[in-house]
Amino acid sequence: xxxxxxxxxxxxxxxxxxxxxxxxxxxxxxxxxxxxxxxxxxxxxxxxxxxxxxxxxxxxxxxxxxxxxxxxxxxxxxxxxxxxxxxxxxxxxxxxxxxxxxxxxxxxxxxxxxxxxxxxxxxxxxxxxxxxxxxxxxxxxxxxxxxxxxxxxxxxxxxxxxxxxxxxxxxxxxxxxxxxxxxxxxxxxxxxxxxxxxxxxxxxxxxxxxxxxxxxxxxxxxxxxxxxxxxxxxxxxxxxxxxxxxxxxxxxxxxxxxxxxxxxxxxxxxxxxxxxxxxxxxxxxxxxxxxxxxxxxx
Amino acid sequence: xxxxxxxxxxxxxxxxxxxxxxxxxxxxxxxxxxxxxxxxxxxxxxxxxxxxxxxxxxxxxxxxxxxxxxxxxxxxxxxxxxxxxxxxxxxxxxxxxxxxxxxxxxxxxxxxxxxxxxxxxxxxxxxxxxxxxxxxxxxxxxxxxxxxxxxxxxxxxxxxxxxxxxxxxxxxxxxxxxxxxxxxxxxxxxxxxxxxxxxxxxxxxxxxxxxxxxxxxxxxxxxxxxxxxxxxxxxxxxxxxxxxxxxxxxxxxxxxxxxxxxxxxxxxxxxxxxxxxxxxxxxxxxxxxxxxxxxxxx
Numbered sequence: 001x002x003x004x005x006x007x008x009x010x011x012x013x014x015x016x017x018x019x020x021x022x023x024x025x026x027x028x029x030x031x032x033x034x035x036x037x038x039x040x041x042x043x044x045x046x047x048x049x050x051x052x053x054x055x056x057x058x059x060x061x062x063x064x065x066x067x068x069x070x071x072x073x074x075x076x077x078x079x080x081x082x083x084x085x086x087x088x089x090x091x092x093x094x095x096x097x098x099x100x101x102x103x104x105x106x107x108x109x110x111x112x113x114x115x116x117x118x119x120x121x122x123x124x125x126x127x128x129x130x131x132x133x134x135x136x137x138x139x140x141x142x143x144x145x146x147x148x149x150x151x152x153x154x155x156x157x158x159x160x161x162x163x164x165x166x167x168x169x170x171x172x173x174x175x176x177x178x179x180x181x182x183x184x185x186x187x188x189x190x191x192x193x194x195x196x197x198x199x200x201x202x203x204x205x206x207x208x209x210x211x212x213x214x215x216x217x218x219x220x221x222x223x224x225x226x227x228x229x230x231x232x233x234x235x236x237x238x239x240x241x242x243x244x245x246x247x248x249x250x251x252x253x254x255x256x257x258x259x260x261x262x263x264x265x266x267x268x269x270x271x272x273x274x275x276x277x278x279x280x281x282x283x284x285x286x287x288x289x290x291x292x293x294x295x296x297x298x
Numbered sequence: 299x300x301x302x303x304x305x306x307x308x309x310x311x312x313x314x315x316x317x318x319x320x321x322x323x324x325x326x327x328x329x330x331x332x333x334x335x336x337x338x339x340x341x342x343x344x345x346x347x348x349x350x351x352x353x354x355x356x357x358x359x360x361x362x363x364x365x366x367x368x369x370x371x372x373x374x375x376x377x378x379x380x381x382x383x384x385x386x387x388x389x390x391x392x393x394x395x396x397x398x399x400x401x402x403x404x405x406x407x408x409x410x411x412x413x414x415x416x417x418x419x420x421x422x423x424x425x426x427x428x429x430x431x432x433x434x435x436x437x438x439x440x441x442x443x444x445x446x447x448x449x450x451x452x453x454x455x456x457x458x459x460x461x462x463x464x465x466x467x468x469x470x471x472x473x474x475x476x477x478x479x480x481x482x483x484x485x486x487x488x489x490x491x492x493x494x495x496x497x498x499x500x501x502x503x504x505x506x507x508x509x510x511x512x513x514x515x516x517x518x519x520x521x522x523x524x525x526x527x528x529x530x531x532x533x534x535x536x537x538x539x540x541x542x543x544x545x546x547x548x549x550x551x552x553x554x555x556x557x558x559x560x561x562x563x564x565x566x567x568x569x570x571x572x573x574x575x576x577x578x579x580x581x582x583x584x585x586x587x588x589x590x591x592x593x594x595x596x
Contacts (some may be wrong), residue, residue: 025451034459038451085415091406109388110462113411114455117383119416121450124422128443135436144442145426152419153323153336157412161332164408 003059009052016051017043019069020159022075025118025127036237037107037115037121042080045098047296049221050075050191052289056193057210060276060283061202071194075122078151079113079187081119086110086160092247121140125146129221136196145195150190168248177219185218209275213286216272221293223265226251230258230292232297269294301357301579303586307350314349315369318374321424323416328437335405335413336420343396346369347519348373348489350587355493355508358574358581359500363378369441369492372421376449379417382438384458390545420446432496440456441492448488457481462554466546471553474516483516507573514570519591524549528556530595561582567592577582 020042025035051072056067087094087102088109094102104112125135127144134140149155159182168177192214196207230253252261272290276283318340323333329406349370356366385392385400386407392400402410425431432438447453457480490512492507528551550559560570570588574581 017409023454031451031456032461034456034462035451082415087409088408088411090411110386110457113383113386113388114459114462117380117414117418117449118455120418120453122448122453124442125446125450128439128446137439141426141435141438145421146418148423148426151415152423153329153333153416155419156330157416157419158323158329161409161412163331164412165329165331219453 003005003284005052005056005285005292006164008055008059012052012055013048013054014078015065015069016048016072019073023073023077023122032108034111034118035116037103037111038119040079040106041084041103041115042096042119045100046076046080047298049289049293050079050188053188053191053214053286055194056283056285056289057192060199060210061196061199061206062280062282063195063199066132066197067134068183070126070133071147071191071261073130074126074143075191075194077119077123077126077152079157081116081123081155082151082160082187083118084116088112091160091164097275098217120151126270133163136200137154139198139200142197146190146197147187150186155182155190156184159186163198163249166250169250171250171255173252176250176252176255178240179250180219180222181215184222185215186217188221189214206278207280210286213275213290216268216275217290217293220265220268220290223252223261223268224294224296227258227261227265228297236283266295301582303354303583303590304348306353306357306583310326310350311346313353313367314346314370314374315370320504321371321375321420324433330467331405332409332412333362333417335401335409336417338404339382339401339413342376343398343596344374344378345585345596347591348377348486351486351489351512351584352493354581354583354587356496357492358508358577358584359494360580361493361497364430365432366493366497368424368431369445369489369496369538371405371428372424372441372493373485375417375424376445376454379421380458380485381413381416382417386410387575389458389462394482416451423447429560434498437496437498444492444495446489447548448484448548449474451482451490453484453488454482457484461547464548467548469553471550472551474548477548478517478520479513482520483513486516486519487512497547497595503575507576508584511570511573511588514566514573515591518563518566518570518588521550522592522594523557525556525559525563526595538547563592 024039024042027035030156054072055065058065083097084103086092087097088104094101095105101251103115135282151157159179162179163183187209192210196202196210205235229251269290273287276286322340327331352366353363354372357362382401383394384390385395386402389451393403394400401413422442425438449455457477460477461481487509490508494500494508527549567588569584574584
């Protein structure tokens with residue numbers, strides 16, 4: 001059984017695309033523009049880091065991936081809705097996302113707000129109803145609680161609010177890390193923990209290892225993002241480079257410098273790999289994802 | 299046991315206020331503005347129709363209301379988040395809601411978008427975790443599916459999108475009713491059905507009666523809203539009267555006339571009461587809510 005990211009990625013990306021398309025509203029005439037806005041922002045784009053993490057965690061823990069399609073779709077829809085809302089003129093005011101016009105540029109602001117709202121609702125509907133998921137309703141409820149917490153005021157939405165209020169301010173390193181743990185880290189952690197929780201008999205030390213792995217790569221992902229905002233180019237990124245700097249957003253390079261940011265990134269990378277020590281080579285995809293996150297160019 | 303709305307309303311309103319305050323984020327220093335925006339829009343206002351419907355359905359079916367506090371909070375938070383987003387400048391652009399400045403007027407647009415997003419997440423968190431709710435996880439999942447469907451593209455968000463696209467258009471009566479069933483009817487129906495589903499042994503004909511009651515009062519509520527937009531005054535309403543007309547929104551009086559709208563309202567009222575015929579006087583609160591909806595002045 002192959003578990004290298006390069007080998008499984010095409011299959012997993014096709015798989016999540018297929019499942020997302022299945023759950024999204026149909027392209028029929030009734031309310032067609034609205035449905036199209038939801039499909040436009042969700043399909044054909046994105047790195048799908050969170051679904052890949054779910055499948056990789058499932059693989060590392062020897063699970064049937066069919067049971068994890070639902071959680072993978074749900075976490076990606078939460079992520080996509082947050083991008084739609086974050087791009088709005090009243091938020092980050094971005095015109096470009098994943099190399100194409102942002103949702104509000106393509107469909108108008110009101111439709112973008114509602115498309116995001118409906119994607120959030122759909123994420124929870126999937127977790128509550130997907131027939132391929134676990135037959136244990138308590139596990140589903142646990143997943144719903146995990147993602148609801150990670151998406152809400154103690155997670156993604158809360159972190160975005162802290163982010164908004166920190167524009168032009170000088171944060172400490174701890175404050176900056178806290179902001180990112182809320183804003184992106186909690187949802188990444190939720191992805192890994194949801195997949196882990198699907199195997200009820202997982203040894204606690206393995207569950208803890210996965211949780212710590214997720215914490216490390218979540219923060220590493222953001223540090224890499226900040227570095228790319230300086231060193232990346234717009235075409236490769238699919239979004240405007242230097243955008244965070246232009247908005248006066250605090251970044252890791254701002255606070256601890258570019259060199260120290262790269263050192264912190266390597267440390268987190270190492271910690272993520274160490275957290276997986278008790279796993280065999282079925283966890284290689286998770287290891288590859290950690291490598292990918294610190295090396296990625298977009 | 300008293301079941302008239304007038305007698306139970308003060309208790310039930312205090313009860314829902316207390317439970318909402320319990321679940322909302324604390325007014326602490328960390329992320330205080332964001333938390334305050336969520337609390338500001340949720341507490342101290344609103345008719346609480348949906349929570350009242352939940353408690354009234356629980357009373358009609360002889361349930362312990364403690365198990366229904368979670369669903370009552372969840373449905374109200376979904377409703378409140380939709381009001382916050384609907385009031386945004388890119389949507390209905392309202393300055394006044396429940397007699398005070400709208401969320402974006404008080405806290406800014408970005409915070410308003412995020413406060414709405416976080417309230418939606420919190421609604422699902424409550425349904426997944428409230429310890430006072432049913433010990434049967436399958437019933438919880440069913441409630442989550444019900445409210446997620448009612449809030450999403452096949453419900454509230456979808457209806458709001460249809461509404462946006464119908465400004466300045468001449469709809470047929472059927473199209474207008476369909477829009478309102480999506481926009482407000484589905485969430486009202488969800489409230490009643492969630493409460494009914496909490497009693498697993500409820501006879502199917504009673505469950506169907508409650509569902510039909512909810513369908514009728516949901517549409518009646520909207521027709522009364524449209525009539526109030528013409529006949530009500532801004533001070534009593536707590537929002538601008540004539541606002542829908544000014545926005546060019548299609549209304550029942552536009553399409554079938556004011557007199558016919560009032561006739562349709564009475565018909566739906568009568569149908570709602572007929573749907574409760576198999577219930578004894580424990581359903582009087584539900585009957586009173588139907589009366590209140592057609593007679594209300596705000």
